[in-house]
Amino acid sequence: MSLHPQARAYVKLFPTDLGVPVSSLTPEVIARMRGTDGLAEWRGRKAPLPGVADGVVDSVLDGVVGGVTAGVPVRVYRPQEGGGPFPVIVYFHGGGWVFGSVERNDALARDLAARNRAVVISVDYRLAPEHPFPAAADDARAVVEDVFARPGEYGADPARIAVCGDSAGGNLAAVAAWRARDAGLRLAHQMLIYPVLDVAMDTPSYRECAEGFGLGADEMAWFAEQYGGDPADPALAPVRLASKAGLPPATVITAEYDPLRDEAETYAAQLARAGVPVELRRFDGAVHGFYGLPGFFDQAEEARRYTTGRFAEAFA
Numbered sequence: 657m658s659l660h661p662q663a664r665a666y667v668k669l670f671p672t673d674l675g676v677p678v679s680s681l682t683p684e685v686i687a688r689m690r691g692t693d694g695l696a697e698w699r700g701r702k703a704p705l706p707g708v709a710d711g712v713v714d715s716v717l718d719g720v721v722g723g724v725t726a727g728v729p730v731r732v733y734r735p736q737e738g739g740g741p742f743p744v745i746v747y748f749h750g751g752g753w754v755f756g757s758v759e760r761n762d763a764l765a766r767d768l769a770a771r772n773r774a775v776v777i778s779v780d781y782r783l784a785p786e787h788p789f790p791a792a793a794d795d796a797r798a799v800v801e802d803v804f805a806r807p808g809e810y811g812a813d814p815a816r817i818a819v820c821g822d823s824a825g826g827n828l829a830a831v832a833a834w835r836a837r838d839a840g841l842r843l844a845h846q847m848l849i850y851p852v853l854d855v856a857m858d859t860p861s862y863r864e865c866a867e868g869f870g871l872g873a874d875e876m877a878w879f880a881e882q883y884g885g886d887p888a889d890p891a892l893a894p895v896r897l898a899s900k901a902g903l904p905p906a907t908v909i910t911a912e913y914d915p916l917r918d919e920a921e922t923y924a925a926q927l928a929r930a931g932v933p934v935e936l937r938r939f940d941g942a943v944h945g946f947y948g949l950p951g952f953f954d955q956a957e958e959a960r961r962y963t964t965g966r967f968a969e970a971f972a
Contacts (some may be wrong), residue, residue, distance in 0.1 A: 826851025
């Protein structure tokens with residue numbers, strides 16, 4: 657279909673994802689951009705957690721976990737209703753491995769916790785270029801392993817642990833999922849929201865959506881350059897993973913006008929061929945990033961209701 661009217665209005669305001677030419681992104685500019693959030697007004701309200709009065713902050717705990725790398729910061733959103741143990745969603749934010757934080761994505765993490773009556777562990781993984789590949793992926797693995805090793809510390813039901821991520825966070829979620837499989841840890845689900853799953857950047861959607869739809873091909877190339885790594889390494893490009901058999905059930909969400917569309921849909925097809933239960937949902941007319949901006953996109957609410965239903969099935 658044609659570009660959704662709200663998406664058309666969005667790209668008129670934000671024709672590129674970064675808002676500046678990639679050639680201007682010096683370390684000083686990157687640091688300054690990390691300290692601002694031009695989309696804050698559209699990220700949605702900070703939902704109260706179930707069983708917790710709005711404004712009570714002791715249901716949200718900042719902490720540090722160990723594991724593969726020492727001292728990975730996390731923010732834990734713990735519902736008090738019912739006392740647990742609760743299902744757990746380990747959430748990885750987007751931002752091209754360069755931007756984003758648990759603070760910037762606080763509203764989304766709260767929404768995940770409230771809708772799903774789950775403990776949400778939002779991971780403040782290390783960012784590139786200061787911490788190149790595989791730092792973020794190793795931090796993701798550390799947190800997932802820690803939840804399995806110490807479920808009681810999180811109020812977690814070890815049979816109901818899922819990973820979730822959007823954009824670069826979707827990449828980390830997919831990598832964490834196959835690493836968990838290889839470590840003998842059984843995740844209940846992997847929720848991949850317009851994820852980065854390859855860095856070849858040679859698909860039709862990269863050509864069709866190279867510019868003018870928010871996230872552009874040149875920006876993705878810049879993000880990938882900052883993160884680094886071998887494009888053939890499945891810890892960077894999960895589509896390159898030799899075997900998808902035995903991976904956890906998956907949901908893959910794509911946006912029609914997104915350079916990442918085709919690689920995500922290819923991955924969903926690969927999972928299905930490997931016998932992994934997977935559901936693919938493309939949001940027609942949408943652009944990259946819509947899920948995180950419910951104040952701008954009506955499709956964000958539609959997508960969040962959909963992911964809530966998928967988590968309910970996974971946690972049943």
